[in-house]
């Protein structure tokens with residue numbers, strides 16, 4: 001999801017590709033579509049060392065997305081993994097990691113995500129989930145079953161500008177995002193809400209987004225990166241200046257909207 005946009009999925013391992021892997025996964029009754037794996041990351045799970053699993057496919061089309069290959073399922077450009085291969089790799093990394101960050105794409109479009117997370121938990125590892133919030137039922141179920149220890153949810157825009165940011169005009173998706181926000185705000189797990197600091201937003205837009213997650217334990221503003229974005233016609237847009245980001249952070253903090261506001265990727 002958002003953070004990963006900065007670096008794409010470079011640096012991940014590549015395994016064999018092809019239909020035989022998919023067939024192997026299906027034989028086990030697992031259909032997780034996984035297109036990347038990073039053995040060790042120090043930045044994908046706050047305060048933890050984690051492996052990172054990248055799932056394929058997303059129900060949004062954010063113009064600033066930097067993971068177009070995952071979103072558009074460009075299988076020829078992605079690594080392919082069976083469930084067994086990934087679990088083996090995670091097990092091999094177990095001695096040096098605290099947990100696994102599952103990102104994408106949008107992980108919750110994978111119907112077997114809870115089973116996959118359970119496999120990770122069964123190894124004695126933590127699970128961090130990155131999500132755009134469009135599957136509140138799965139989110140709630142994973143939290144209540146103890147299958148997610150940390151959730152980072154993107155809140156892309158003020159609700160009235162959401163479709164503009166995500167490139168999809170479906171009311172049901174937006175309603176699901178709102179439900180997921182409420183689920184996290186009422187949960188006892190560690191979480192954060194995240195927004196990419198799009199340069200076409202005003203300071204008041206960011207304050208409005210913060211209000212949408214009012215009372216949140218943590219709200220992160222992530223610096224926008226114009227490299228390799230989904231809508232290349234906007235690659236000339238320049239990121240906000242650090243002083244501007246700090247000004248927005250200050251405004252949100254002074255209004256006491258969220259408990260903590262941080263700036264990332266600068």
Ligand code: SF4
Pocket residue numbers: 001002005058059060061062064065066067071104105106132
């Ligand atoms: S939610 Fe948006 S930014 Fe995240 S993977 Fe999907 S299209 Fe890309």
